[in-house]
Amino acid sequence: MAVIKSKTQPKKLWGRFEIDASIPAADNIFDIPLFEKYLHDRIKINGIAGKLGTDVIITRNKNTLKITSKVDMSKRYMKYLTKKFLKKNQLRDWIRVVADNKGSYQLKYYNINQEVTA
Numbered sequence: 001m002a003v004i005k006s007k008t009q010p011k012k013l014w015g016r017f018e019i020d021a022s023i024p025a026a027d028n029i030f031d032i033p034l035f036e037k038y039l040h041d042r043i044k045i046n047g048i049a050g051k052l053g054t055d056v057i058i059t060r061n062k063n064t065l066k067i068t069s070k071v072d073m074s075k076r077y078m079k080y081l082t083k084k085f086l087k088k089n090q091l092r093d094w095i096r097v098v099a100d101n102k103g104s105y106q107l108k109y110y111n112i113n114q115e116v117t118a
Contacts, residue, residue: 015069017078018104022063024095030107031089036060038085045071079105 024030039058041050052058057068067078079097082105086092093110100106 015067015073015075016103017067017069017073017075019065019067019078019082019107020063020100020104021065021107023109024091024107025063029091030095032060032063032065034089035082035085036065038088039065039067039081042081042084043067043073075099075103075105082107 019035021030021032021035025032036058040052043049043052043056045052045055055069055071056073059066059068067073079099082097083092086095086097095107096110097105098108
């Protein structure tokens with residue numbers, strides 16, 4: 001006996017990711033629109049970069065980017081692209097990418113002012 005699926009079921013979304021850059025953007029170090037364009041140009045779908053179509057939707061809300069994907073995409077891939085952007089803009093020495101919960105990353109400064117006690 002075959003199981004018949006309803007045609008009204010919504011398609012499964014493979015990935016919902018959030019990248020919060022509010023800390024460096026508040027200091028005018030990190031450019032959110034430039035980062036959004038970078039992701040539009042660099043995210044690969046079926047081996048082709050820049051042709052997102054309706055498969056990947058990137059929305060910006062002040063200092064946060066939300067990426068919604070209908071194709072299989074890993075959270076690690078978003079971290080990889082974020083780190084490449086930081087390296088390209090020479091921010092990698094000051095900003096790090098930290099996972100704050102299951103579906104999101106946050107950009108934070110490295111803690112440089114650590115006192116070392118002997």
